Amino acid sequence: MKPSSNPVAARPRALPFLALAALGVLTLAGCKGVTPIKEVLDDPSRFTSKQVRIAGDVTNSVGVLGVGAYRVNDGTGTITVVSQTNGVPREGAKVGVKGMVKIGYTLGSESLTVLMEDQRYQP
Numbered sequence: 001m002k003p004s005s006n007p008v009a010a011r012p013r014a015l016p017f018l019a020l021a022a023l024g025v026l027t028l029a030g031c032k033g034v035t036p037i038k039e040v041l042d043d044p045s046r047f048t049s050k051q052v053r054i055a056g057d058v059t060n061s062v063g064v065l066g067v068g069a070y071r072v073n074d075g076t077g078t079i080t081v082v083s084q085t086n087g088v089p090r091e092g093a094k095v096g097v098k099g100m101v102k103i104g105y106t107l108g109s110e111s112l113t114v115l116m117e118d119q120r121y122q123p
Helices: 007-030 037-042
Strands: 051-064 067-073 078-083 094-107 110-121
Touching: 037 051, 037 078, 037 110, 051 078, 051 110
Parallel strands: 078 110
Antiparallel strands: 051 067, 051 094, 067 078, 094 110
C-alpha cells in the first residue's frame, strides 16, 4: 500500500504539537517583565528604589482599614509586600504586583526587603 500524499491526512499529527507550541508562547508572554523573587532577595541593593514586577501566591496577609502587608511566594522565594492604599488580598490568592523595592534592615545574614505596592494585577 502506497503512503498517502494527501496533506490533510498529515494535519491531525501536527495538531498536538501546534497546540503545545501555542501554549508555550502564551505562557512566556504572561511572564514578560516579571522578576523572580529570588533574584530580588539575592541582591536587593541592585533593585533598591527601582520598579519591579513579581507574581505568585499570597501566603500570609494582614490588613486594617485599607492598609497592610502580605507575603508573595513565586516558587523561588517569598517577599513581603506593603500596601498603603489597596488593602490586602486573601491568603491563597494569585497576584501580580508592581512596586518599589525597599531594604528595611540588614543584620548579618538576615535582611528585611519589602516591595512597596504601586499596582496589583491578575497574573
